[in-house]
Amino acid sequence: MEWCVSMPKIELHAHLNGSIRDSTLLELARELGDKGVIVFSDVEHVILKNDRALSEVFKLFDLIHIITTDHKTVTRITKEVVEDFAADNVVYLELRTTPKRNDSKGMSKRSYLEAVLEGLRYVNSVEVDLSHKLKPDISTQSHAVDDKCNGTGSKKIYVRLLLSIDRRETAEAAMETVNLALEMRDSGVVGIDLSGNPIIGEWLTFLPALEFAKKQGLPITLHCGEVPNPDEIHAMLDFLPRRIGHACCFGDDDWNLLKRLKIPVEICLTSNLRTETIASVDIHHFGDLYKSNHPLILCTDDSGVFSTSLSAEYLLASSTFGLGKKEMFELSEKAIEFIFACDGVKRELQMTFATALKKLN
Numbered sequence: 001m002e003w004c005v006s007m008p009k010i011e012l013h014a015h016l017n018g019s020i021r022d023s024t025l026l027e028l029a030r031e032l033g034d035k036g037v038i039v040f041s042d043v044e045h046v047i048l049k050n051d052r053a054l055s056e057v058f059k060l061f062d063l064i065h066i067i068t069t070d071h072k073t074v075t076r077i078t079k080e081v082v083e084d085f086a087a088d089n090v091v092y093l094e095l096r097t098t099p100k101r102n103d104s105k106g107m108s109k110r111s112y113l114e115a116v117l118e119g120l121r122y123v124n125s126v127e128v129d130l131s132h133k134l135k136p137d138i139s140t141q142s143h144a145v146d147d148k149c150n151g152t153g154s155k156k157i158y159v160r161l162l163l164s165i166d167r168r169e170t171a172e173a174a175m176e177t178v179n180l181a182l183e184m185r186d187s188g189v190v191g192i193d194l195s196g197n198p199i200i201g202e203w204l205t206f207l208p209a210l211e212f213a214k215k216q217g218l219p220i221t222l223h224c225g226e227v228p229n230p231d232e233i234h235a236m237l238d239f240l241p242r243r244i245g246h247a248c249c250f251g252d253d254d255w256n257l258l259k260r261l262k263i264p265v266e267i268c269l270t271s272n273l274r275t276e277t278i279a280s281v282d283i284h285h286f287g288d289l290y291k292s293n294h295p296l297i298l299c300t301d302d303s304g305v306f307s308t309s310l311s312a313e314y315l316l317a318s319s320t321f322g323l324g325k326k327e328m329f330e331l332s333e334k335a336i337e338f339i340f341a342c343d344g345v346k347r348e349l350q351m352t353f354a355t356a357l358k359k360l361n
């Protein structure tokens, strides 16, 4: 496990509310139990359960949202999630979350996002870079970069945010999220994600907001083919998103189109296994995509819900598909190409990886 941990890594598919520590969820649930809002003993086993079908995962998210959706808690979980990724030597994190309106808590989508940004400011175990702008003198950066990846967690983490549209939302709510992302572009928001229970909602509902986002130059990633839905998969690929997540239920035509379009795939092995969207890891499409040299990125999806980490995902891919440290390092480094942040960040990350490679050799 150790080399997977000490290697710098890039996380591009992590849902904030799916990445919460079990200990924090239990603590928060206990507090709500004490206040009589929920019955703690009813939710404790749900939180601690490990194997869940996809439909059960979305029930768990509804429970998590009851527990976490107030400003103070959103700030707390954001801080902890970023610190946990940094401790796993994630050097660039694209964290996605669904801005939520909750009138009973005085919460708007904007104030939800502000609570997330507040959480990033509270991170103290690691320096957080949230700025879009390339620092004028790269050479002054190099010693900060040099000091990363020493096996005790990264010293600096780039964090960028993707705002998620939940498939339960209306066309108007989706547009509100896109407008919020556009307003907050200088505050670390770099793109839009479409996610949520894949058996709910229609692609056409979200298309106007997604097309508007695209026109405004906001990169988009779509949860695509998490369940069998050939028409939607085709429509999503035709939309030409910058990346897609999962791609578990693709038919031959879909694979051909995806490969022709060279759309990068965010691969979430443990998530797909736990939710049984893939029967066993050895037949996961990671194997074929890797062999075909198709762009792909290993990701966690919901490290809290599925009890995983990015290092664990690298180890699982390595042991299942017979890939050595060198191949895994190259896979991790290749993810730089697919991040939504600007070229300046890409150049700095390339330096990070070059420095880490010297140390690992």
Ligand code: 6MZ
Pocket (backbone or CB within 6 Å): 015, 016, 017, 018, 057, 061, 062, 096, 097, 098, 099, 164, 166, 167, 195, 196, 197, 198, 223, 226, 271, 275, 301, 302
């Ligand atoms: C689709 C998922 C997901 O946004 O509240 N989410 N959507 N497929 C998945 N595979 C398991 N895992 C998480 O984080 C939780 C939300 O992310 C989406 C769901 O909409 C879930 O409610 P945020 O921070």
